[in-house]
Amino acid sequence: MPRGRSRDADVTRLILLGIIFHLVYALSIFDIYFRSPLVHGMTPQQQKGEPPAKRLVLIVGDGLRADKFYEKDSAEGTRAPFLRSIIEEKGSFGVSHTRVPTESRPGHVALIAGFYEDPSAVTKGWKRNPVEFDSFFNESRYTWAFGSPDILPMFADNVEHIFMEMYDPEAEDFAAGGSHLDTWVFDRVREMFKRAEGNQTIAEMMHEERIVFFLHLLGIDTNGHAYRPYSEEYYDNIRLVDKGVQDIVAIFEDYYRDNRTSFIFTADHGMSNKGSHGDGEKANTETPIVAWGAGVNGPRMNRGDHSFTPPEWDVSGWMSMDVNQADIAPLMVGFCQCQAQIVQSTLIGVPPPLNNVGVLPIGYLNTSEEYKIQSLWTNAKQILEQFKVKSESKKRTSLWFQPFKPLEFSQSIEYEIIKQIADREYKEAEVSCRRLIASSLDGLYYFQTYDWLLLLSVVSAGYIGWIAFVLLFLADRFVYLDQSKKTLNVTTVLSFLIFAIYLALQQSPYMYYLYVWFPCYFWSHLFNSHNRIREYLNFGSNLMRNLKSFLLAIVALVETLVVSFFYREILSLVFLSLAPWPLLHGHPNLRKVGLFWAATCTVTALFPLIPADNGANLSLSLLGGLVMTFLAFMSQTRYFYSLFNHKPRLERERIRSILKILLIPLSIVVVFSTEMSLQRKEGLPILNQQLNKHSVAAFPMMATLPPFHLDTLSSLFVTLAPTYVLLSISGSSQTAQWQGHFEHPNSDGHIGGCPNQSSLCLAAFFGTGNIASISSFEISSAFRFTTVFEPFLMTSLLVWKVIIPFALVALVFRVMSRRLRIFETGSLLLVVAFSDIMSLTFLFLIKTDGSWKDIGTSISHFAVSNAYILIQLLLFWATDIALIQMQVVERQEKFL
The missing domain is CATH 1.10.8 (Helicase, Ruva Protein; domain 3)
Incomplete structure (x- = not known):
């Protein structure tokens, strides 16, 4: 086999190894720091005795912020007059503090099962349990649940005594608002009581002890996403819920007439001002809790020992009692060990969930x-x-x-x-x-x-071994001191077997074996290559000194990028320092290009200064689309001359190029008309929806077909622009416009220096959202394609929006490398190796205590740094296809 082809195979194997390595090690933090909290092998405590309540009504106002619930409206007083009367006359209240991730699924698990899911569980979907766990619904005599098909099946699937009534998924339409979802729930509860009047079986079931009614109200969350939590739609939904709860309470009291019903009203998470949730922002983690009825304390006057409440809430006269979200589960299903092994419940007498970690808030008990x-x-x-x-x-x-x-x-x-x-x-x-x-x-x-110390050591050894392994691979490519480096790596097998025996004796999870295999492989290979490594270190002392200085500078740059994850403004300084580079070191003939580079770097430096949570701005989105249209026409101007050139073979390419450019202003029109329609609450126009979907569907065809001109980069930019405009809700579209324009090297084959793919990709990512949380990518970005709640589709669209700048930058970097005759594989592997220094740094910066925002941010940083490397490796392969097309086109144009 020719040597060049063998080298290509080696590179392919190394990239594949890198992809597997980073996929495995990205998951390692959950085993190191965040193992599953579930404990198996326990049995529920048997319930005896007579509890104070025979039934419990749990009402969850999805997405309800504590401040928006408690504060008084300046014009009309309180937004929830009935629940405010409960606070003042009948029950207890406070703030329920949730944990990251502030999403519906983990929030409801904490409320109903009494434990906090480990962070990895949220990656396994919204609708199903990643593992089986106990909830107090399981231990009830009967449970009736009403609400969303995204929440109820999590607790009710395959449980015979839990009865669900759910609306169709299509009803969760952001364009239609959310109030009708809550009205639907209240209507179904009324209908159930009406059915009980004529059905003896249902009536007998409803008069049993230890029964639960669960009302999941999604309207507030839906209106918060669609209109923001400071909108009249959000406030009106709070009023509607309050009125609905008042009616439902009246129905219960009229039907039972025994004062044996307990009520709890709370929320699974809050809502940020930009209409999203997921991170540890105070607006997302503070939710209301109001409890009243059998077994619950009445209002108590404030004596100065209550938790602080803002003056605009106007509740300072009553004692509030804050709880952690998981504490609500033992409040609902709490228990008491009395004499003679008799167990008595604080509320309805069901056994506690097996994995409950909530602490019973005894201040709520009237006992x-x-x-x-x-x-x-x-x-x-x-x-x-x-x-x-x-x-x-x-x-x-x-x-x-x-x-x-x-x-x-x-x-x-x-x-x-x-x-x-x-x-x-x-x-x-x-x-x-x-x-x-x-x-x-x-x-x-x-x-x-x-096992955190063992795993942390193993994973750290894996990262360091991978970095050294990659550097050795590159040294072998460039120095060639020893061509006979193929060895039978017996050391790998022996070292892995020793660790495997140890792990087997400890009955360790299967993932541990993967964690161990990588450092065994990397370090045994390095050990077998120690003679060659020594030769490299002794090869050209002056060269090695310069190389060491270069490596130290790279490490310093990488650590600077680490700081930029916490302070985005650092990237502005990086771009400002890069702006004059071509002017100082470039060829005099490329002064115009250098000026353009300086201008684009300066403009790009502004974007990291813009807050990531600046929210939607239609004007900026439309402005970005117009700038994209202008740049598209400018980049294609020199090729429009061929429109007047009567070459039949180019006719099809000419037409396709024009159509791609015209799609950008069409996308602007679609964005504007869609937003206007949504603001008028007329829903997503069918024509717009179809145009959006066909625009995205047409991308693969238009991107893979070879364009008729040399400027493939501009062509790809034009192809991606319509989709990006459709997904942009603010100024993020401006970031995608920044790309390399050094396609014509000077006579020496050099431009004078260029940033690496790592920094370019990082800037592209920061331009589209906040790296700390996916919640910064607003769900309204997907409203041009669908307004019905489809979490996986919406997430896919948001991820695609993030990948577009990555793809552009990766292709630009590879084209620049080829035009400058730089070994792009070596450049990529250097970027990956040094980026892993960043990943290793974030591994040691993982936080397991403190605020949940800090914990969530530290996890996001490590996960994103690994995902960021994976994307670079995958894009390296993907851009190979585009570059092959480019070479074909270049040969065709030379022939023509």
Whole structure:
């Protein structure tokens, strides 16, 4: 086989290895820092005794912010007069603090199952459970659930005693607003009670004990996405929900007449001002909770020991009690260990969810002090039992078991609490119970991350080994000190077998074997190449000194890019420093190109200064489309001369080129008419929807067919522009316009320097959204294609929007490399290797405590840095197709 073809095969294998490596290691943080919180092998506690309530009504106002609920409207007073009267006359209230990710699925899991899903669970979909878990619906006698098909099946599938009534998915149309969804739920509840009047079976079921009614109200969330949470539509939906809850409560009280119903009104997450959620912004994590009815405390006057509430809420006269979201589950299903092993519930008497980690908020209970402390004590024992099961499980599989020191002698703590309760020392018992709960939760986290040091060391060794492996591969390509580098890597097999035996004895998950295999492979190869590495280090001392300086400069640049993940403004300084580069080092004949480069760099430097959450701006979006149209015509001007050239073979290419350019202004018209239609609440026009879909569908055909001119980059830009305009809701379309224009090297074959693909791609990404959270990419970007809630389609469109600048920059970089006769594979591998320094840095910056916004941001940084490398590797392959087309076209045009 020719040497060149063999080299191509080596490169292909290395890139494939890099893709697999980064896919596997991107998932490693969940095993290192965020193992699943679920504990298996426990049984529900049997429920006995008579609870204060026979039934519970859980009402969740999806997407309801605490401030928008509590604050008074300056014109009309409170937006929720009925629930405000509950706060002042009948019940208890506060703020429920949610956790990242502030999405519907993990929010409802916390409310109903009492535990927080690990971050990886949200990647497995909105509608189904990634793993089976217990919820208090499972332990109820009967549960009736009404609402969205995206939420209810998570808890009700394959559970015979849970009855669901759901509207069609097509009803979740952002263009139509969301109020009708809540009206639908209230109507179905009314119909159920009417059916019960004429159906003895339903009536008997509804009079059983331990029954639950779950009302999921999606309208507030839908209107928040469509119109923002400061809109009249959002406020009107709050008023509609309040009126609906008032009517439903009246129906329950009139039907049962026994004062044995408990009500809880809350939300799964809030809503940011730009109409999104998902991150740890205060508007997303603070939701209301109002509880009233059987077993629930009434209003208590404020004596100064309540949590702070803003003055505009006008609730400072009553004591508010804040809770964590998971605390609502034990409040609903709480329990109390009394004498003679009799278990009594605080509300409806169902067993607690097996993996509940919520702490019972006893301030909400209208019971005796003894009852409250007994309830809290049972809560503590339930969480302690999870810790014990987890500890025993790890002890059985660990070769060198290290116990959790604070609970190594937990029996003495239990005996102390029992004695305090027996001596009626309730205040001391409460403090001891809370301390035991805190220690148990710390112990659970300790065992969830028990292997973190081993895994962190393995993964770090994998990243360092990969970087060294890539550098050695490039050195072999350029220096050729030793051509006989093919070795039978027995060291890889032996080292992996040793680790595999250790992992098997510890019954480690299968992913651990993959984590271990990579450093075994990389480092054994480096070990077998130690003689060659020594020769490289001794090869040309002056050259190596310069190389070391160069590597240090690259590492400094990479760490600067790390800082830019936290402070986007750093990228502005990078672009401003790059602006004069061609003017200082370029060829005099390319002064115009240098001036253009300086201008585009300066303009691009402005975008990182714009807040990522600046929201939708139709004017900026249309302006970006107009600028794109102008640039498209300017880039194609010199080729329009061929329109007057009567070459029949070019006729088809001419027509296609003109059509691609005309699609941009057409997209602007579609965007404007669609936005106007949505603002008039007339829905998404069918014609616009079809034009949008066909525009995206036509892209592959128009991109793969060879254009008739040399300027393939401009042609690809023109092809991508209509789709990007359709997905843009603000000034992000401006960023996609920045691309390389150095297609004509000087006589020496050099331009004088250019930024690498890594920095260009990073700038492209920052131009389209906030790297810390996918929530910064507003869902309204997808409204030009569909207004019906389709999470996977909408996410795909947002991801496609992000990939477009990446694709343009990757193609530009490869064209520049080829025109400058730079080894583009080597450039790519250097970028990947040094970008992994960034990934390794983010691995050590992962946060597991502090604010959930910080935790979520640290996870996003690591995940995005790995995904960013993967995209570069995949685009390297994808651009090969475009470059092959370019070469074909160049040969055709030379012939013509």
